[in-house]
Amino acid sequence: MKILFASSEVFPYSKSGGLGDMSNFLPASLVKAKVDVEIITPYYKQIIKYHERLVYIGSKTLYIGNISTVVNYYKLKEGLLDIIFVQNQQYFERDNLYGYYDDDIRFLVLSYAALEYVDLMKKPPQIIHCNDWQTAVIPFLLDEHYRKNEKYKYIHTLLTIHNLQYQGIFSKDKYIYFNKDFDYTYIHFDEINFLKTGIERATMINTVSPNYRNEILTNSFGFTLDGALKKREKDLVGILNGIDYDVFNPETDINISTNFNNANYLKGKKANKKKLLEYFNIKDNGKPLVSFIGRLVNQKGLDLMLDILEDLIVVKDIKLVILGSGDYSYSSYFEYLLSKYPKNVGFYSGYNEELAHQIYAGSDMFLMPSQFEPCGLGQMIAMRYGSIPIVRETGGLKDTVLPYNKYTGEGTGFSFYEKSSYVLKDVIFEAIDLFENNKEEWNKLTERNLEQDFSLDKTAKEYIKLYKQIIGG
Ligand code: ADP
Numbered sequence: 001m002k003i004l005f006a007s008s009e010v011f012p013y014s015k016s017g018g019l020g021d022m023s024n025f026l027p028a029s030l031v032k033a034k035v036d037v038e039i040i041t042p043y044y045k046q047i048i049k050y051h052e053r054l055v056y057i058g059s060k061t062l063y064i065g066n067i068s069t070v071v072n073y074y075k076l077k078e079g080l081l082d083i084i085f086v087q088n089q090q091y092f093e094r095d096n097l098y099g100y101y102d103d104d105i106r107f108l109v110l111s112y113a114a115l116e117y118v119d120l121m122k123k124p125p126q127i128i129h130c131n132d133w134q135t136a137v138i139p140f141l142l143d144e145h146y147r148k149n150e151k152y153k154y155i156h157t158l159l160t161i162h163n164l165q166y167q168g169i170f171s172k173d174k175y176i177y178f179n180k181d182f183d184y185t186y187i188h189f190d191e192i193n194f195l196k197t198g199i200e201r202a203t204m205i206n207t208v209s210p211n212y213r214n215e216i217l218t219n220s221f222g223f224t225l226d227g228a229l230k231k232r233e234k235d236l237v238g239i240l241n242g243i244d245y246d247v248f249n250p251e252t253d254i255n256i257s258t259n260f261n262n263a264n265y266l267k268g269k270k271a272n273k274k275k276l277l278e279y280f281n282i283k284d285n286g287k288p289l290v291s292f293i294g295r296l297v298n299q300k301g302l303d304l305m306l307d308i309l310e311d312l313i314v315v316k317d318i319k320l321v322i323l324g325s326g327d328y329s330y331s332s333y334f335e336y337l338l339s340k341y342p343k344n345v346g347f348y349s350g351y352n353e354e355l356a357h358q359i360y361a362g363s364d365m366f367l368m369p370s371q372f373e374p375c376g377l378g379q380m381i382a383m384r385y386g387s388i389p390i391v392r393e394t395g396g397l398k399d400t401v402l403p404y405n406k407y408t409g410e411g412t413g414f415s416f417y418e419k420s421s422y423v424l425k426d427v428i429f430e431a432i433d434l435f436e437n438n439k440e441e442w443n444k445l446t447e448r449n450l451e452q453d454f455s456l457d458k459t460a461k462e463y464i465k466l467y468k469q470i471i472g473g
Contacts, residue, residue: 001467002036003027004125006114008107008134009097010041010083012353013050016097017295018241018377019132019162022208024081025244029460031080035467038125040114042106043074043087045094050076054085060116064108065176071113073120086113104170107134107194108177114138115146124151126471127203129158133168136198137178140186143201145179156470159202161195163374164216164223165299168194189224199228204470206237208375209396213238221372239463240399241375242456248357248381255357256385262450265386266443269361276362279355280346282319288435289319290428291363291387293356293378296326296334301369301392306333307421308428313337313344316432321346321359360385365431369416369424373397379413383449388442389413390424390431400454404445406434412449 007023009015027037047054054074061070072087086092091106100106115138118124130138139157146152170192178192186197199205207213213236215221217229229236246252250268251261257275260268277284290312294300312318322334322345334347348355360366366382368391375396379389383400391397393415404411416427435442 001127001464001471002123002125003030003038003127003129003467004114004118004121005037005039005129005131006110006135006138007039007041007131008110010039013047013083013085014041014044014097018208018375021243021377022162022241023131025242025247025456026459026463028079028081028244029242029456030463033457033460033464035460035464038082038084038121040084040086040110040117042092042110043085044092044097047085047087053077057084058120060113060119062109062112062116063179064105064112065179067105067177069109071109071116073113073117084117086110086117088113104168104174104192104194105177107168108137111135111138111141115141115152118146118151118155124155126154127156127158127467129160130198130202131160132162133166133194133198136168136195136202138198139201139203140183140197141178144183156203157198157201158466158470159198159205161205161207161216161374164195164207164221164225165372167196167223167225170194188228193225196225196228199225199232202235204235204237204466205229205232206239206466208239208241209399210238210240211399212372212374212395215372215395237466239459239466240396241377241380242454242459243377243380243384245384245455248360248384250361250385253357253361255354256361257358258361260361260386262447265446265450269364269386269446272358272362273364274362276321276358277319277346279358280321282343282346284319285317287317287319288364288432289321289362290365290367290390291321291323291359292367293323293359294368296324296330298327299371299373301371301424302330304369304392304419304421304424305367306330308425309337310341311425312428312432313341316429317344318432319344319346321363323348323352323355323359325350357385360387363387364435365390365414365428367428368392368397370394370397371419376400380452380454383412383452384454386446386450388431388445388449390427391415392419392424393417404434406430406441409441409444412445412452 258271
């Protein structure tokens with residue numbers, strides 16, 4: 001089986017969130033399962049660090065509307081995995097991954113470059129696996145511009161939607177960049193919508209949890225594409241993401257202060273909590289350490305948190321650690337909390353991989369009250385490091401966190417459904433109550449979390465099944 005995996009970000013070379021993680025971890029697991037996978041992704045500015053390890057393999061000229069531009073392909077070997085970096089200084093070597101006025105052209109460059117790369121391959125892939133809006137136009141371009149060529153005749157496509165909110169919406173005047181065959185059925189609310197072209201044209205579509213798969217067929221979660229998705233309902237599946245158990249392993253993780261396993265986790269968690277509190281200059285007085293790691297955007301349920309965090313600090317004396325970057329309204333609120341309650345609050349504004357691991361290992365509770373959550377990796381990582389997740393029952397959070405039942409003692413975390421900060425506060429109070437007044441139950445809960453299996457092997461098996469279905473049928 002040969003797969004070309006196209007993604008706009010690949011950890012650790014480039015990452016803005018879960019897409020970056022999955023674009024390395026999933027192909028790596030597929031390769032272990034003997035699938036032949038090549039990843040294709042942009043050569044961003046920071047890739048220069050790896051340049052010495054790259055091997056030049058060829059160049060192509062792309063013609064995109066009235067633009068012509070040359071891309072160079074470089075290969076990086078990472079274990080059994082081949083990563084192809086598409087180098088084009090003008091479009092990719094910038095300070096950030098996204099957010100530019102010409103993002104449409106930038107990711108058309110990536111999409112055309114992926115298709116042109118097929119011509120350099122000894123054998124064409126059976127499937128081009130596209131991810132999110134940045135590469136969602138590949139199935140359309142393949143049909144319109146490449147099908148007649150023998151090498152491209154039998155290539156299938158899979159589109160994975162990691163987040164339906166981001167669709168790649170651009171002015172319809174830009175249709176010329178799709179070249180002359182642009183089809184007006186892809187105009188969505190008077191604009192070009194990259195993701196919609198993929199939904200219409202990909203052989204199959206999947207999203208990253210079974211529950212989110214069902215949610216996006218509804219008006220409330222469909223972000224205006226529920227109609228388009230409904231038309232493809234029988235070709236739409238949900239596969240739960242997983243996490244790399246080698247990267248996220250408290251027993252071997254070099255980013256945490258004290259390694260631990262299921263047998264000695266009590267000592268390990270205590271030492272990591274101490275270190276984390278020290279990092280933020282907070283004194284440990286035995287109160288619960290509650291954390292949040294993620295993009296500071298509305299999706300993550302920050303509005304619910306903002307209403308109640310101050311109360312929890314004042315009333316319960318919780319310790320709060322926040323790591324993230326994003327909207328100014330949220331980061332300025334955390335700056336405010338930090339300045340008012342320096343003995344309780346730690347806030348790191350920005351991206352920090354090592355600190356993230358230390359937070360997962362040192363926290364007692366991990367907050368993820370998302371408005372919607374396609375899958376969510378944070379809660380799985382938290383569980384792997386013995387931090388109890390507190391989540392909203394949506395998307396993948398519902399598929400991965402079983403609500404704690406104080407009567408039966410079952411469950412793996414605390415959860416709620418209603419989008420209400422008061423309900424969230426109640427649930428956090430419940431968690432604090434168990435933490436402070438019933439250590440035995442709390443420890444059992446932690447042990448159940450440590451024993452969960454969210455490894456990618458399971459995820460990879462599901463993708464292999466889907467690939468077979470696509471090729472076979
Ligand atoms: P999303 O893809 O919506 O951003 P996920 O929960 O699926 O959310 O994945 C987020 C990933 O990014 C996790 O691995 C999380 O630990 C990591 N992450 C998010 N923000 C930061 C940050 N500021 N610093 C370090 N890691 C982060």
